[in-house]
Amino acid sequence: MSDFKTRLQDWQAKADKAASRFPERSEQFRTSAETIEVKRLYTQDDLSGDYLEKLGFPGEYPYTRGVQPTMYRSRFWTMRQYSGFGSAEETNLRFKYLLENGQTGLSTAFDLPTQIGYDSDDLMAKGEVGKVGVAIASLKDMETLLSGIELDKVSTSMTINAPASVLLAMYIAVAEKQGVSADKISGTIQNDILKEYVARGTYIYPPEASMRLITDIFGYCAEHVPNWNTISISGYHIREAGSTAVQEVAFTLSNAIAYVDAAVKSGLDVDRFAPRLSFFFNAHNNFLEEIAKFRAARRIWSRIMKERFGARDPKSWQLRFHTQTGGSTLTAQQPDNNIVRVTLQALAAVLGGTQSLHTNSKDEALALPTEESARIALRTQQIIAYESGVADTVDPLAGSYYIESLTDEVERQALEYIAKIDEMGGAVKAIEQGYMQREIQNAAYHAQMSIEDASSVVVGVNKFRIENEPKPELQKINPELERIQNERLAELRKTRDNDAVEAALTALRQAAKGSDNLMPFIIESVKAYATLGEICNVMRDVFGEYQPAQW
Amino acid sequence: MSETKIRVLVAKPGLDGHDRGALVVAKALRDAGMEVIYTGLRQTPQQIVASAIQEDVDVIGLSSLSGAHMHLFPEVVRLLQEQGADDVLVIGGGVIPDEDIPALRSAGIAEVFTPGTPLSAMSEYIYAHVKERG
Numbered sequence: 001m002s003d004f005k006t007r008l009q010d011w012q013a014k015a016d017k018a019a020s021r022f023p024e025r026s027e028q029f030r031t032s033a034e035t036i037e038v039k040r041l042y043t044q045d046d047l048s049g050d051y052l053e054k055l056g057f058p059g060e061y062p063y064t065r066g067v068q069p070t071m072y073r074s075r076f077w078t079m080r081q082y083s084g085f086g087s088a089e090e091t092n093l094r095f096k097y098l099l100e101n102g103q104t105g106l107s108t109a110f111d112l113p114t115q116i117g118y119d120s121d122d123l124m125a126k127g128e129v130g131k132v133g134v135a136i137a138s139l140k141d142m143e144t145l146l147s148g149i150e151l152d153k154v155s156t157s158m159t160i161n162a163p164a165s166v167l168l169a170m171y172i173a174v175a176e177k178q179g180v181s182a183d184k185i186s187g188t189i190q191n192d193i194l195k196e197y198v199a200r201g202t203y204i205y206p207p208e209a210s211m212r213l214i215t216d217i218f219g220y221c222a223e224h225v226p227n228w229n230t231i232s233i234s235g236y237h238i239r240e241a242g243s244t245a246v247q248e249v250a251f252t253l254s255n256a257i258a259y260v261d262a263a264v265k266s267g268l269d270v271d272r273f274a275p276r277l278s279f280f281f282n283a284h285n286n287f288l289e290e291i292a293k294f295r296a297a298r299r300i301w302s303r304i305m306k307e308r309f310g311a312r313d314p315k316s317w318q319l320r321f322h323t324q325t326g327g328s329t330l331t332a333q334q335p336d337n338n339i340v341r342v343t344l345q346a347l348a349a350v351l352g353g354t355q356s357l358h359t360n361s362k363d364e365a366l367a368l369p370t371e372e373s374a375r376i377a378l379r380t381q382q383i384i385a386y387e388s389g390v391a392d393t394v395d396p397l398a399g400s401y402y403i404e405s406l407t408d409e410v411e412r413q414a415l416e417y418i419a420k421i422d423e424m425g426g427a428v429k430a431i432e433q434g435y436m437q438r439e440i441q442n443a444a445y446h447a448q449m450s451i452e453d454a455s456s457v458v459v460g461v462n463k464f465r466i467e468n469e470p471k472p473e474l475q476k477i478n479p480e481l482e483r484i485q486n487e488r489l490a491e492l493r494k495t496r497d498n499d500a501v502e503a504a505l506t507a508l509r510q511a512a513k514g515s516d517n518l519m520p521f522i523i524e525s526v527k528a529y530a531t532l533g534e535i536c537n538v539m540r541d542v543f544g545e546y547q548p549a550q551w
Numbered sequence: 552m553s554e555t556k557i558r559v560l561v562a563k564p565g566l567d568g569h570d571r572g573a574l575v576v577a578k579a580l581r582d583a584g585m586e587v588i589y590t591g592l593r594q595t596p597q598q599i600v601a602s603a604i605q606e607d608v609d610v611i612g613l614s615s616l617s618g619a620h621m622h623l624f625p626e627v628v629r630l631l632q633e634q635g636a637d638d639v640l641v642i643g644g645g646v647i648p649d650e651d652i653p654a655l656r657s658a659g660i661a662e663v664f665t666p667g668t669p670l671s672a673m674s675e676y677i678y679a680h681v682k683e684r685g
Contacts, residue, residue, distance in 0.1 A: 112565070112566035112567065112568075112617055113566065115566075116566055116593075118566075123595070124566065124593075124595070125566070126565075126622060126623075127565055127619035127621070127622030127623050128565050128566045128567075128617060128618075128619045131617050131618035131619055132567075132617050132618060196568075200568050201567070201568020201569070201570065201592045201593070202566075202568055240569075240571070241570075241571045242571050242575075328571070331666070331667060332665060332666040332667055333667050365646065365666050366646065366648060367618070367646065367648055368618075441574050441575075441578075444571050444574065444575055445574075445575055445578050445579075448575045448579075448670065452669055452670055452671065461667045471649060471650075474648055477618060548591055548592070550591065
């Protein structure tokens, strides 16, 4: 036996003896994935494989160490705070405030009616207008939202899925009015319908029609909007719904495989659209597991793209991702503590090599953030970037015995899930059968039970509580907004050229029944000032609506 | 207490898609010995009340994290009263600011459970407050 092995065994015996006198805090330590056990110590014995094959250099296959050669030494990640509430005017002011404070990209939150394709005067929209984001019913609202913001200078992310093509069409139309052509704009639409069925809930149409809309966007943008990220394949909401870190990676990449499959089947060349695919992950509290998760996700995806789909363009192999810190980890109790949670999570995202980052505000377990708490959240990123030094070398934790071993383990377990979903016939089938949903719900229930029995400690909630906490100042949404928004809509419907609207919507209906790319028809409808609800209702008529399986 | 199990309708009014909490609560109440029906997402108050009457439930648990609770929760109570089913206990939960709770109470929402509430507190509350079934 090597000297090292002997010494390691001696040490194990010594440590066991110490633990028998002073018991460890737990008999077994685990990460958020119950299936990963954390050992007392990691050494060179826990590393396996060849450096070049498993890690490579930054900017090189398999991208474990990052997608760019210099990472944050050239440019920090994009600091992109998700915001939007109330009316287009109010959100426009918040956007300008954030840009003035050093934010480097926009990220738009839409209200639920907009996300589900209802105008604010629809019966289904009652009570929801402007609540979780900005209400956008027509090109008019979009013009207000983006007024005074130069669309060739800023990149804009839009959290929109089922009606993604409509909002992208509006963005293209506003840019055009500013004199900026579609090939000059950049940004991202979330456009990830599969995770809506699984975890987020803003679906409209059944899977087949939804997948067609998505592929139409891939095709249209490859041609006309080359700098647009056509999809942001999201593990964020899967994790928020209660999944483990391993499930987050596995289900997200399984969904991604389904999108690539659909696009390839529709006749698109993989290297034509794959470079514009982007990802969106969560950053939760288990700091080192999160870092390993991001590194594992990059390695898995590059191999899938190269080996499974035969992509040849290195850009198709790169998993570029946005990160948001974990909303479900925030506590309503002692909200200032959330600033610390967010700091740890944001640091994990940076050490994991994220391309852009949203840091949550401390008050988000209570309401939408106030201007002050949104500023602290942004400052948190700026402190990590400018003061901590972690951005000065690439992938600083590589080679850590634990990080590398954990990266391998997350990868191994995620690949098992992906293989299982492949066997079920892919992500769409697995979702239709409720497989991903059940796995997530079980993990969520398990997590909650461990808080109930205090085997998981949540500071300020099941331990270290204080009674009679002071109440923080919360952001309020104007209760008159729904009425104001409805009056505006009525005015728009009166003053626009309704014959042009009718003609555009009729053309869209015909196209939806056939197989043409729908993007040009949606752009025409938007430019005629057809409303979001009218456009989505035409497609509801043709495609039908998704009905989830019963619980 | 009679032998019949308490029947609970866990409902998601409005357009909010956050159902992690609703699903965890549904499962916990089931484990606590109740019969639980979950409506699924995107239910109008009308649909919720119709399901409650059809399923003859003792309790409706409403969950909303989108800020629409001030409109949607009272509407459910109003429709129950209108349809003569006001013996149903209505409780709510989600991201609900403390300052909204008094108004919800006076609108007939018996109790509001905010983030951090132990699951056992909800089942205990239901056992203590559901009227004996005749």
